[in-house]
Amino acid sequence: MNTDRLTRKDELKQEFLLLKKESGTHSPSIATIFEKLPGVSIDVDACFLSNPYATDLFLKYLKDDLIKTNKLRDVLEFYPPQNQDVSRFISKAIGANQKNIFVGNGAIEIIQAVIHRFVGKKLCIIIPTFSSYYEFVRPDTEVLYYKLNKEDNFVLNPDKFISFVKDNEVDSIAIINPNNPNGGYLSLEDLNHIIESLKGLKNIIIDESFIHFAYENVDLSQITSEELIRNYSNLIIVKSLSKDFGIAGVRAGYAVMSEDKVKTLLSNGYLWNVSGLADYFFKIYSQNDFIVEYNVVRKKYIMNTLMFLTELNAITNLKVYPSKANFALVELKGMTSFDFYLDLLVDSGVYVRDCSDKIGLSGEFVRIASRTFEENLKIISAVKKAIS
Amino acid sequence: MNTDRLTRKDELKQEFLLLKKESGTHSPSIATIFEKLPGVSIDVDACFLSNPYATDLFLKYLKDDLIKTNKLRDVLEFYPPQNQDVSRFISKAIGANQKNIFVGNGAIEIIQAVIHRFVGKKLCIIIPTFSSYYEFVRPDTEVLYYKLNKEDNFVLNPDKFISFVKDNEVDSIAIINPNNPNGGYLSLEDLNHIIESLKGLKNIIIDESFIHFAYENVDLSQITSEELIRNYSNLIIVKSLSKDFGIAGVRAGYAVMSEDKVKTLLSNGYLWNVSGLADYFFKIYSQNDFIVEYNVVRKKYIMNTLMFLTELNAITNLKVYPSKANFALVELKGMTSFDFYLDLLVDSGVYVRDCSDKIGLSGEFVRIASRTFEENLKIISAVKKAIS
Numbered sequence: 103m104n105t106d107r108l109t110r111k112d113e114l115k116q117e118f119l120l121l122k123k124e125s126g127t128h129s130p131s132i133a134t135i136f137e138k139l140p141g142v143s144i145d146v147d148a149c150f151l152s153n154p155y156a157t158d159l160f161l162k163y164l165k166d167d168l169i170k171t172n173k174l175r176d177v178l179e180f181y182p183p184q185n186q187d188v189s190r191f192i193s194k195a196i197g198a199n200q201k202n203i204f205v206g207n208g209a210i211e212i213i214q215a216v217i218h219r220f221v222g223k224k225l226c227i228i229i230p231t232f233s234s235y236y237e238f239v240r241p242d243t244e245v246l247y248y249k250l251n252k253e254d255n256f257v258l259n260p261d262k263f264i265s266f267v268k269d270n271e272v273d274s275i276a277i278i279n280p281n282n283p284n285g286g287y288l289s290l291e292d293l294n295h296i297i298e299s300l301k302g303l304k305n306i307i308i309d310e311s312f313i314h315f316a317y318e319n320v321d322l323s324q325i326t327s328e329e330l331i332r333n334y335s336n337l338i339i340v341k342s343l344s345k346d347f348g349i350a351g352v353r354a355g356y357a358v359m360s361e362d363k364v365k366t367l368l369s370n371g372y373l374w375n376v377s378g379l380a381d382y383f384f385k386i387y388s389q390n391d392f393i394v395e396y397n398v399v400r401k402k403y404i405m406n407t408l409m410f411l412t413e414l415n416a417i418t419n420l421k422v423y424p425s426k427a428n429f430a431l432v433e434l435k436g437m438t439s440f441d442f443y444l445d446l447l448v449d450s451g452v453y454v455r456d457c458s459d460k461i462g463l464s465g466e467f468v469r470i471a472s473r474t475f476e477e478n479l480k481i482i483s484a485v486k487k488a489i490s
Numbered sequence: 491m492n493t494d495r496l497t498r499k500d501e502l503k504q505e506f507l508l509l510k511k512e513s514g515t516h517s518p519s520i521a522t523i524f525e526k527l528p529g530v531s532i533d534v535d536a537c538f539l540s541n542p543y544a545t546d547l548f549l550k551y552l553k554d555d556l557i558k559t560n561k562l563r564d565v566l567e568f569y570p571p572q573n574q575d576v577s578r579f580i581s582k583a584i585g586a587n588q589k590n591i592f593v594g595n596g597a598i599e600i601i602q603a604v605i606h607r608f609v610g611k612k613l614c615i616i617i618p619t620f621s622s623y624y625e626f627v628r629p630d631t632e633v634l635y636y637k638l639n640k641e642d643n644f645v646l647n648p649d650k651f652i653s654f655v656k657d658n659e660v661d662s663i664a665i666i667n668p669n670n671p672n673g674g675y676l677s678l679e680d681l682n683h684i685i686e687s688l689k690g691l692k693n694i695i696i697d698e699s700f701i702h703f704a705y706e707n708v709d710l711s712q713i714t715s716e717e718l719i720r721n722y723s724n725l726i727i728v729k730s731l732s733k734d735f736g737i738a739g740v741r742a743g744y745a746v747m748s749e750d751k752v753k754t755l756l757s758n759g760y761l762w763n764v765s766g767l768a769d770y771f772f773k774i775y776s777q778n779d780f781i782v783e784y785n786v787v788r789k790k791y792i793m794n795t796l797m798f799l800t801e802l803n804a805i806t807n808l809k810v811y812p813s814k815a816n817f818a819l820v821e822l823k824g825m826t827s828f829d830f831y832l833d834l835l836v837d838s839g840v841y842v843r844d845c846s847d848k849i850g851l852s853g854e855f856v857r858i859a860s861r862t863f864e865e866n867l868k869i870i871s872a873v874k875k876a877i878s
Contacts, residue, residue, distance in 0.1 A: 128761065131569045133769075150568065157567045164566075169557060178552075178767075179545045180538065181519050181738040207595050207741075207763060214759040238759050350569040351766025353595075371602040371626050373516065375595060377765050378739025379566075381521075 145451030229462025285425025533839030617850030673813025
């Protein structure tokens with residue numbers, strides 16, 4: 103490594119620190135990085151938690167259905183159907199009652215709505231977590247943190263958690279399953295136990311944004327706790343579709359919650375919160391042919407991720423925490439997460455998530471996403487280079 | 491007209507009443523009508539308030555920039571930039587400070603945010619109006635209606651309005667300029683007078699969603715009150731881009747408001763509320779070449795609308811109220827608005843807005859939008875047929 107390169111890395115370090123500061127607790131998007139740091143080139147975006155094979159599939163449908171037929175104009179020109187009309191397609195896709203479905207402009211809009219409108223005085227959050235869960239609370243809501251421990255591999259102990267919640271008289275809890283940023287997975291059995299034990303709570307928010315990447319059986323069939331809404335009206339199941347379907351730019355998400363909660367939200371807003379393109383996505387989401395093809399690319403990506411995590415785990419001087427998501431939390435030994443992050447980017451064009459701003463993580467952590475088979479090979483090789 | 495046709499019209503009447511009931515105080519979208527009432531065919535959507543020539547222009551840019559280049563994938567796959575990054579483009583386009591700009595998933599999201607978060611105990615609304623302004627209020631906000639009179643041609647008298655607001659101790663007011671559903675336009679001079687007289691109010695919401703269709707000079711140059719934010723920090727200027735740019739399905743809007751208000755909203759939500767496609771729109775919105783072309787189609791459409799309203803006005807047995815928007819409020823003599831609406835649809839395939847559900851309107855009113863030159867000819871001919 104020559105002196106110029108070292109100097110450039112120092113400069114970049116300063117520029118990145120500034121950019122990260124501007125982006126708050128979320129990573130700057132690739133588009134923002136390209137625009138603000140023109141010298142940087144990203145070859146593999148391993149910060150981005152999305153199935154690239156699913157994007158291919160969506161694009162194939164979009165081209166056939168909208169571009170080749172010239173129907174794209176209708177999708178862009180006209181008002182999309184209202185929220186409750188779009189929910190019909192989701193109802194068909196997931197089998198839940200339409201009255202229990204709230205459609206969101208991405209899961210993030212739903213998280214904001216639920217936290218602003220339904221959470222009461224005390225919300226229990228499991229950390230480390232996705233920061234919006236505590237950043238979006240109202241000023242009059244107290245956030246209580248339940249910390250997962252490194253020593254336990256960031257695995258949640260259901261009974262300890264239940265006791266903590268009961269002892270602290272919280273009204274609402276949020277569980278991301280699998281959790282972000284570590285990918286820790288709570289089995290449906292454990293989740294059922296928690297929900298049954300805490301049925302007196304006002305709200306149990308289950309964020310299943312990464313659940314399509316998890317599995318309990320060898321056939322990798324899809325898991326969800328959505329049907330529990332029939333028995334527990336305090337459940338709010340939040341579902342991003344950005345990750346599993348590879349369409350973050352479309353902004354599509356939904357939640358399953360009690361009919362009362364859906365009514366409350368719709369009586370007072372969220373009229374045309376879904377774009378024409380998101381409405382188109384929800385339509386194909388309810389089509390059997392699309393779902394059959396989707397499950398092929400979903401399973402392909404899971405197998406891909408499994409191989410990737412195994413290879414990552416074999417590298418010395420880093421620890422890969424157990425994950426059933428499409429990423430892993432990686433702890434570094436002998437170097438800071440920021441240096442590792444910058445080395446990967448500058449030397450190999452691989453962009454990962456430096457977790458130094460995540461509350462509840464002490465140590466040097468990065469989150470690395472699984473990408474395509476070819477990209478994962480590049481990530482592994484870049485990590486090996488940075489570690490050595 | 492044979493008996494079958496009459497029977498079918500009766501059936502449709504029942505089906506429409508049901509559909510309208512389901513859609514609340516907003517018209518069912520064309521897509522919803524097509525889906526739920528397969529027998530109905532719409533030739534001209536004169537309910538839809540949008541410049542079709544601007545849609546053509548946007549599609550031309552989109553095809554060249556995204557489809558031909560294969561960049562559409564990036565727009566759909568990746569997270570769009572965060573709210574405050576997108577606002578840079580709007581800042582460049584309109585010349586306001588970026589810190590005063592809040593980007594919305596359509597103006598409707600901004601209306602909801604402003605009414606939920608900034609309006610206090612008493613909001614004054616001018617009726618007839620766009621229903622979300624009163625439907626979205628919190629339960630603890632009282633809505634006070636200032637009624638425009640048919641006898642005054644639904645023209646707002648600034649001094650009477652100022653007195654009414656002062657006498658009733660409201661904290662916030664909302665003015666749509668030009669107003670929806672009548673298109674009544676308040677000159678910048680009158681608006682300035684109102685704003686200066688009511689500078690003690692907490693919030694003055696000015697909705698300029700239709701302002702690109704208004705004009706004060708013969709050269710039809712664009713009007714806006716956005717620059718007044720420099721002198722009046724209580725101003726909130728809401729701007730839909732669906733109508734003027736013909737892109738309702740994209741969901742794009744913004745507001746100009748005090749830096750404090752923007753900070754309040756962004757500190758607690760609205761992180762990725764703009765889709766990749768809306769972000770693309772905002773980019774071209776800041777490009778000079780696009781705006782030059784846009785102003786050509788804007789002026790073409792205004793001229794078109796002027797001719798259309800003149801022709802409409804010449805038809806006997808209906809009254810066209812003064813409008814500087816892309817639509818007019820039309821009062822019918824000797825027939826109900828619902829019968830007129832259904833006649834237009836069934837006999838001519840022309841879909842207009844029956845205003846019988848609009849509060850503040852007593853009488854038989856429909857709102858008719860201006861469309862392309864060719865479509866406007868069809869509307870005129872359909873109206874003549876229905877009236878005779």
